Structures are given as structure tokens and as C-alpha cells.
Amino acid sequence: MELFWVKEMKGLILAIPNKGRLRKPIMEILESIGIMAMDDERVYLSNTTMENLQLLSVRAVDIPTYIYYGIADMGITGKDIIEECGFELYELADMKFGSCNLVLAVREDSPYSIPMDLPQGVKVATEFPNITRRFFNSLGIQAEIIILRGAVEIAPILGLSDCIVDLSSTGETLRKNGLRSIATIMKSSARLICNKISYKTKYNEVKRIEELLVRACENINL
């Protein structure tokens, strides 16, 4: 028996967004350390050029779910998404790219200048109902939350809501839709997250990928 040198592979699955603003920088980082998907882009679970590593391409908002249940071991997604879902995960590193702010914005012509100015029962349109609820609860303001799936900035002008909670990186979209930011609720950027059990049972593999990704992130200019 001792003639044979073998290996029982303990593969890792890394979840990355299949579209959206984080996809491109993540692909560049992976490529810079020689990790490329071996299958067509539409194959959501693909082997890679690195042995023992598979890439799972799913919606950025679903990544924490896949990781929490241990379907994927590690993943990269936005801090805003991680906060919104509230799952218990390990957040191993701030990848620094894809930074943006989650802001509270009102119509340009409205009288509100700070969050506390907003009235009880204020209508808030957002893609982030949990963060928004927590934020308004902390202010003691009862807010009516309207969940939208994107292009949230248009809601106040059309009269659907009084304000919005949404991501903004330059403020350009807000301005173009007649809005102004009155508070930054949180700062977001891409984070490397990990399933808690995978971290314990596949410690060496997880640490190796973490180191590779963090170093690549520092070396590459995004």
C-alpha cells in the first residue's frame, strides 16, 4: 500500500458575483494570480486552473446565503449585502475595491437637512429593508419601507416615496434624479467572507486562498 502517493482532495468553492460592479475587478484579481474558470461563463459552478478550487458564479446578494449554509466555502461580495442579510459569517478581509456609500437621500427641493428632520411615518424606498429599518429604529422614527429592486433614485421625484436609502459612489445618479444625500449610513467595499465551519475544517486551504487574494488585491491597481 505504501507504494501509492495519493491525495484525498478537499476542494474549496469560492463564490463570486456573476454580474454587477464587483464582477470585473474580481475577475482581474483572480486572473492576476492565475485562477481562471475552465468552463463557459454560463456554467455557474466551474472548475478552475487551480486544483482544488471551484468558482460559483451567483448573484452578489445571494452569496452570503450560499456561504452561510456551507454550500460555498468562501466568497467575495459587498459589505452592504453582508450587513443586509445579517447571517453569521467570518469576514476575513476588506478587499478595498468597489467602495461606495449607503446614503439616505431626499428630494433636492425638500426641507430636510438631517435624518432627524424626517417625519414619523416617512416613506423610504430601498433595496436594503433591514439596514433601513435598523437605521430608522435607532433614530426613533417609524418608517414605512417600500422595497424596490433597483433604479431606486427615481422613487421620490415620482412621488412613490419621501426619501431613499441606496448606494452611491460619486453622487452622480442622485444629482441627475434631483436628489441630495443627507446622511451616510454605512461605507461599503468588497469583502472576503467565509463559512464558519469551512474555516475550522479546511483551515489551511482557506488561509492559503485568503493570502493569495489579499496579496493580489494589494498588488493590482483597480
Added chain:
Amino acid sequence: MIEEKFREIFELWGYREVRTSTVEYFDIIKLGAGEPFVDSIFKFQDYDGKLISIRGEITTQIARMMATRLYNENRVYYIENCIRFVSPRDVGQREFWQAGAELFGRGGAEEDGEIICLALECLEKLGLKANVDIGSISIFRKIANYFKIEELDALRRAISSKSLFAIREIVRNESAMEVLKYIIENRGSIEIVKKLVDMGIAEIMEDLKYFEGLFEVIRAYGYEDRIVVDLSTLREMKYYNGIVFEIFLEGIGIPIGGGGRYDEMMKEFGLSLGATGFAVNIDLIMKAIKYSTMKKEGPVRIYYKEGFLEKAVRMAKELRSKGIKCIIAPHRGENNGIILGERDEGTNISNTK
């Protein structure tokens, strides 16, 4: 069958079964378990308008029973169902079954050691090799106190998600940062606690002695290789005050159970009594057993890289002669079996099967 196994071992260890009530005054649960847990349980009103909840966990109920009915027992166990809210993104079900044990006494390390080893023993008898991560609420509080950090909830969340970034948002003090960084980045044995004492937090000396006592028990039961000290393990329930632990199994993505010491909750109920316990989720255990038998029953897969066909066949012959089923195929990126390749690629077969 799983329940029977738990019952058998609990009884062998001298524990007695208790049944708790299906409904309970909401205020009692809130007093024991605290927020945010109580947000996740079903509530309704009694005839007089008082809020009643359906049981969502058992420990608080048992603590209350100890306080109100003066049990002479100090070792009890339960196998009961619990009901909680489930959000649309949760995979779990509203109703789940828990098996658990509670030990009341002086509050010594030997009691926590017994509880942890009992949990491992039950799982062992079910054919599951579980692992345990131990943390300490006591050490966490001492560190927060030592560095005068007041935002305890935020700090607990930051540490338990191992997020250096989140800790940095709360902690300005550089030496505090060094200690917390050490905590989230290191897993090991007692030396982790020792190191904190070396870092100058003298109050932890007490916990170090405690951990030494705990590991003495664990070693006596022969479970030392399953247990890791990871001080970022901090469970959410507000009732814990000493050590806390999480039980997990390879292949199951979330902890299958956990527990810890909760003397402070006993105080809330007016008893000065040490209390420690654990609970595991039976539904997850069923899943794990299915997973492990699946792995066992399936044939061994042998994949060979170019030039290794002969070795693969030789290996298969040997396995088959021992009555082990196996399949041979060329390696095309599979990762669910034995891969025969270059010498520097792996470890010896004896480790894999």
C-alpha cells in the same frame, strides 16, 4: 432511533429526563434569553392580555423550573421540539427538535468538561466525529473591561465575525487592537489563554486556571484532539457568562449545536447556582448521519493521471480483495475520491481510508 440513543447515553451518565411546557410567559423567556432571540419566537395573548410565547429554546424554561419547583435534580436532559420564525431566506424549518442536557452545581470547570464530553459521547455513539470550538464570555468581558470598551454588542459581533475591519471601527487603542487581533487570528489549545495573560491582562489568570481544569477533564475522556480554543466563539444568547462552545461536523455548513455556562441567568431567577449545558439540533444530526453513510456506502473512486493507470488498477485490486467497492476512471478534475498522481502532490493512502 437517534432520540433513543441520546436517551440511553443521558441515562447512563445519570441525567434525568424533564419535559417543559409548550407555551411560556413571554416575559420569562425575555428575562432569560434576552433580545434579539425573543424576536424570533411566536407570541400570542392570554385571556387577560398577557403575552405568551411558544417555546423556541429549552434552557430558559429549565432554569425557571429549577428556580420555581426546587428540583433536587442537578443533572437533567430533554428531547423536545421548538418553534421559531423562519425568514424566506432561511433553509431551516419552523419546527425543529433539540436534544440537550443541563448540569447544575458549584460552577467548576469539571462540570463544563462533563457537559462537553457528554455531547461528544452522544454524537460518537451515533457514529459522528464532532468537533468543538471553545470561547469564553468571561474573557471577552474582561478584555473589554480592561481596555474600557463600552460598545459590547458591536464588539461581540465584530469578534465573532473575525472582522479586523469592524473591530478597528470600535477600538482605537493600539494594544487593545493587538490583543483582539491575536484572538481572531489564532486557534489552538490552552496556550491561547496563556498568551493573553502574557500580554498583560492579569485578570485572565483566573480563566487560565479554569481552562487548565477543563482540559484535564477533556483529556481524561480522551477528547482533547477534538477540541480547539477559538476565543472568537461568542454565542449570541445573552444568558452566557463563562465558557461557550459550538459543536460542528465536517460537511454540515452550520454548527449542529452548542452551549455554555449561564450562572447569571440563574441569578435572574433568584438562584445562586452554577449552571452549564448544551443542546444539539436533531434535524441537522439526521442530515449528518445521512451524509456520512452516503460517503461510506458509495464505492471508492480512484482517479488516475496520465501514466498512473497501472497503479490505479493495482490499488483497486487490493481494495477489492479486501471487499471494498471501487471505481477507476481517468482524472478530469474530480475532487471526490483518490487521485493518483505525482509523488509531491499528496499524502499516503493510509490517511484517506
